[in-house]
Amino acid sequence: MxxxxxxxxxxxxxxxxxxxxxxxxxxxxxxxxxxxxxxxxxxxxxxxxxxxxxxxxxxxxxxxxxxxxxxxxxxxxxxIGLLPENVGLYENLSAYQNLDYYGRFYKIGEEGRQERIELFP
Ligand SMILES: Nc1ncnc2c1ncn2[C@@H]1O[C@H](COP(=O)(O)OP(=O)(O)OP(=O)(O)O)[C@@H](O)[C@H]1O
Ligand SMILES: [Mg+2]
CATH class of the missing domain: 3.40.50.300 (P-loop containing nucleotide triphosphate hydrolases)
Known part of the structure; x- marks a missing residue:
């Protein structure tokens, strides 16, 4: 397909x-x-x-x-997942906070976000 x-x-x-x-x-x-x-x-x-x-x-x-x-x-x-040329990360947030912020857009619950972010130490 x-x-x-x-x-x-x-x-x-x-x-x-x-x-x-x-x-x-x-x-x-x-x-x-x-x-x-x-x-x-x-x-x-x-x-x-x-x-x-x-x-x-x-x-x-x-x-x-x-x-x-x-x-x-x-x-x-x-x-889909898209990594654009200019990555829209917030420099005043930590890596963890950036991932947490975007995870909320995908409606991933708090526990799920924590678990998935910790997979990428
Ligand atoms: N918002 C816009 N308004 C007017 N013209 C635009 C706009 N966005 C892109 N263009 C024009 O459309 C054409 C294609 O641009 P695009 O950015 O898609 O090319 P590209 O293949 O990604 O180029 P590059 O390899 O430089 O990244 C270019 O001539 C660009 O100037
Ligand atoms: Mg381009």
């Missing part, structure tokens, strides 16, 4: 086309390298897949859920 199915995915910022008709398929368990020159649209694509920005056109499913549908996007967000 394909985990990512992008068909003619396109993103325009005003008149400028940043991602132009991208079609790609990534299978479950596949390690996929997404390469291209600076400005090719890699980050813009990943931001669309993660639901951080909307697509302009095209159809894309992740795990069978549609990135254009907000209810589906909530489910996709539970499936």
């Amino acid at each position: 394909n985990l990512i199915d992008a068909e003619n995915l396109t993103k325009k910022f005003g008149e400028f086309t940043a991602v132009d008709d991208l079609t790609l398929h990534v299978e479950e368990g596949e390690v996929f390298g997404f390469l291209g020159p600076n400005g090719a649209g890699k980050t813009t694509t990943v931001r669309m897949l993660a639901g951080l920005i909307s697509k302009t056109s095209g159809k894309t499913q992740i795990g069978g859920y549609d990135i254009g549908n907000s209810a589906d996007m909530q489910k996709i967000r539970r499936l």
Whole structure:
């Protein structure tokens, strides 16, 4: 089964086309390298897949859920993990506090958070 199915995915910022008709398929368990020159649209694509920005056109499913549908996007967000180029960590918090803070967004209970954070000493 394909985990990512992008068909003619396109993103325009005003008149400028940043991602132009991208079609790609990534299978479950596949390690996929997404390469291209600076400005090719890699980050813009990943931001669309993660639901951080909307697509302009095209159809894309992740795990069978549609990135254009907000209810589906909530489910996709539970499936994916994203390490962006600029990591949004708070420097005035400790490593533990950062993990604890993000764990709350994933609705992990206090005990669960503590247990999982301690797995990474
Ligand atoms: N929010 C935005 N508004 C307008 N143009 C944008 C925006 N974000 C990206 N772009 C433009 O879209 C194009 C693709 O940018 P993107 O950051 O996706 O490229 P990239 O492949 O990730 O490049 P790099 O290898 O440098 O990280 C670039 O020309 C960029 O200037
Ligand atoms: Mg980039």
